Amino acid sequence: MVRRMRRFVAGGLLVLLLGASPAWGLDELDAEEDISDLLPTTFPIGARARTFAERPWAVLPQVGYGPDTGPVMGAQFSHRDVFDSGTAISTSAVYALNHQQSYSFSVASPHLMDDRLLLMLRGKYYYDPQRFYFGIGNNDIGPDPLATYGFQDAGGALTIGYRVFERVAINFAIGIREVHIGKGDRHDDTPFLQELPDSDELPGIGGGVVNPIALSLVWNTRDDVLRPTHGWRVILKAIHTNKTLFSDFEFTRYALDAGYLRSFNDGRQVLGLRVNGEIIDAPTHEIPFWELCELGGSDTLRGFFPHRFLGKSRVLLNGEARFRLVEFDFYKLWRVRVDGVLFGDGGRVFIDRSDLEDEFHLNSEFVDRVFSDFQYSYGGGFRIALSEALVARIDVGFSNEETGLVYLSFGHTF
Numbered sequence: 517m518v519r520r521m522r523r524f525v526a527g528g529l530l531v532l533l534l535g536a537s538p539a540w541g542l543d544e545l546d547a548e549e550d551i552s553d554l555l556p557t558t559f560p561i562g563a564r565a566r567t568f569a570e571r572p573w574a575v576l577p578q579v580g581y582g583p584d585t586g587p588v589m590g591a592q593f594s595h596r597d598v599f600d601s602g603t604a605i606s607t608s609a610v611y612a613l614n615h616q617q618s619y620s621f622s623v624a625s626p627h628l629m630d631d632r633l634l635l636m637l638r639g640k641y642y643y644d645p646q647r648f649y650f651g652i653g654n655n656d657i658g659p660d661p662l663a664t665y666g667f668q669d670a671g672g673a674l675t676i677g678y679r680v681f682e683r684v685a686i687n688f689a690i691g692i693r694e695v696h697i698g699k700g701d702r703h704d705d706t707p708f709l710q711e712l713p714d715s716d717e718l719p720g721i722g723g724g725v726v727n728p729i730a731l732s733l734v735w736n737t738r739d740d741v742l743r744p745t746h747g748w749r750v751i752l753k754a755i756h757t758n759k760t761l762f763s764d765f766e767f768t769r770y771a772l773d774a775g776y777l778r779s780f781n782d783g784r785q786v787l788g789l790r791v792n793g794e795i796i797d798a799p800t801h802e803i804p805f806w807e808l809c810e811l812g813g814s815d816t817l818r819g820f821f822p823h824r825f826l827g828k829s830r831v832l833l834n835g836e837a838r839f840r841l842v843e844f845d846f847y848k849l850w851r852v853r854v855d856g857v858l859f860g861d862g863g864r865v866f867i868d869r870s871d872l873e874d875e876f877h878l879n880s881e882f883v884d885r886v887f888s889d890f891q892y893s894y895g896g897g898f899r900i901a902l903s904e905a906l907v908a909r910i911d912v913g914f915s916n917e918e919t920g921l922v923y924l925s926f927g928h929t930f
Contacts, residue, residue: 554677571849577590592606619642620640633676637672640670643666646666648821664700719801727761730754735749742905767796774791784840792830827865846902897911907926
């Protein structure tokens with residue numbers, strides 16, 4: 517099974533500009549993080565003539581094949597200045613012959629009320645008939661999963677932001693997320709999640725509804741959206757849901773995400789560092805396992821499968837070296853800029869607060885604990901920017917569990 521999973525995520529296929537058989541998975545809806553990219557937006561209001569190098573829209577096909585998915589087809593469309601208003605829209609659809617599928621859309625405007633008001637509306641649908649479960653905690657169960665299950669996730673969020681200063685915004689969001697957990701498909705002897713001992717004690721095993729409200733503070737001094745070369749991006753946020761809000765669960769998530777970029781040689785080389793942490797506070801059995809802090813996948817520990825590590829809190833470090841490779845014109849449709857990337861990731865999850873305090877207690881064994889208990893991954897990839905429209909990301913990650921996991925996604929890691 518492990519060989520099949522490796523072939524599945526490593527069987528990428530280049531078609532047109534970009535296409536791949538990625539590691540399937542869709543992160544939870546996170547409007548607060550995406551709205552941070554609206555702050556450095558500099559699109560002028562009002563019609564003007566644009567060269568193709570400045571074109572604000574692009575369509576990117578996604579075509580590939582995976583042993584567990586069969587043929588995969590889809591497309592991503594982005595337009596960052598609809599009707600010369602500064603409003604951005606984005607939509608994507610990916611479908612696999614073996615029924616994995618993902619659909620999403622977003623509409624955002626940073627130019628309301630003299631650029632003070634920011635609005636973003638997002639929605640998504642994702643279905644995977646064979647998602648893997650590796651247990652809870654910073655475990656060493658992998659690379660073979662404990663179980664598999666069918667996973668369906670649908671939701672949306674509305675975010676309203678107010679720009680206190682040019683680069684600082686306070687945001688309020690309200691959303692809905694409905695998850696259905698079933699047995700799905702099984703093509704080997706891996707047990708279904710519902711067949712594990714004491715599985716009925718796992719919160720959220722039947723799915724459920726979560727209606728979160730969120731408050732966040734965003735500070736972004738980046739110089740660009742598609743190819744940032746310097747500056748900070750810092751996000752502080754709190755997300756809460758309870759049964760008064762018609763949610764099936766009750767918890768509060770606190771998160772910090774801070775990233776810094778510095779450029780060299782007139783921006784041709786960029787070094788970046790990101791620090792991320794999350795803590796969830798909740799009564800016993802009130803956090804569904806699909807809302808726990810996660811590590812693994814395209815935005816955290818590249819080189820581990822998505823949702824590989826689950827816990828009530830996490831700490832994460834990402835480092836990247838980005839370097840310009842080539843620029844060229846694609847049939848006078850878009851100006852294409854390709855960057856190479858080398859990266860290293862490290863982090864771990866914690867099951868409870870005492871686990872977290874023990875890990876970071878400052879004594880003579882602190883360094884040994886960090887190096888022995890953290891999970892690490894590394895790898896390389898590409899960033900492909902199409903004019904002023906979108907940036908696609910291909911990363912190939914390695915870890916002590918997996919060799920060459922391929923991730924296809926859009927936007928930067930940080």
